[in-house]
Amino acid sequence: MLDSNTPLEDTDAVISRLIAEHQHRPGALMPLLHAIQDNIGYVPEAAYPQISKALALSVAEVHGVVTFYHHFRTHKPGRNVMQICRAESCQAMGSEALEAHAKKCLNIDYHQTTADDAVTLEAVYCLGNCALSPSVMMNDEIYGRVSPSDLDALIAEARA
Incomplete structure (x- = not known):
């Protein structure tokens, strides 16, 4: 997981890499969300448009899945x-x-x-x-x- 001193560009690069790794798999949304959270500690709301475009989903669908499951965080957690x-x-x-x-x-x-x-x-x-x-x-x-x-x-x- 990236630490609190990791620049935003690194976070964006990690998310882009994970999207590229997952986007062509069937049912990619849940594994992608898990991968993002496992790597950076949360699923940033700013990433929803990028995720939705890559997976041909609406931003509302991505938001709905993230907020439905208690496991996913939308903000950086503490240490x-x-x-x-x-x-x-x-x-x-x-x-x-x-x-x-x-x-x-x-x-x-x-x-x-x-x-x-x-x-x-x-x-x-x-x-x-x-x-x-x-x-x-x-x-x-x-x-x-x-x-x-x-x-x-x-x-x-x-x-x-």
């Missing part, structure tokens, strides 16, 4: 992305209290980033870790049976 599982098992085991604790500690809501750019908070609707509910994912690492003190430690590490 760390914390996802709190909101699936039934995690809710039954206390994820709602964990979510409230995270929002209070970070002083943000879902889909927001802390003022120090350390953490972006997102909801996720299953991490596949139900036996260890409640679960949280920080970047690509899944943590199970997360308590408020465990969450505090993850936040402290993200801010370090």
Whole structure:
């Protein structure tokens, strides 16, 4: 993923390269959106016209897919992305209290980033870790049976 110091031209070049790699594949939109987010951390709204033209879709169709799926971001995330599982098992085991604790500690809501750019908070609707509910994912690492003190430690590490 490109870091926060990467010039916009590099981001545009990455998006152009990914479009060229995907545009002739059947059903290219979802794999392309995933590739863009995997490479730069989000799907910039400014790229929708370029994507729509390459895939012969309307800008509204591209926008609709990006906004329908909670996985896709339309803005650059913080240095760390914390996802709190909101699936039934995690809710039954206390994820709602964990979510409230995270929002209070970070002083943000879902889909927001802390003022120090350390953490972006997102909801996720299953991490596949139900036996260890409640679960949280920080970047690509899944943590199970997360308590408020465990969450505090993850936040402290993200801010370090």
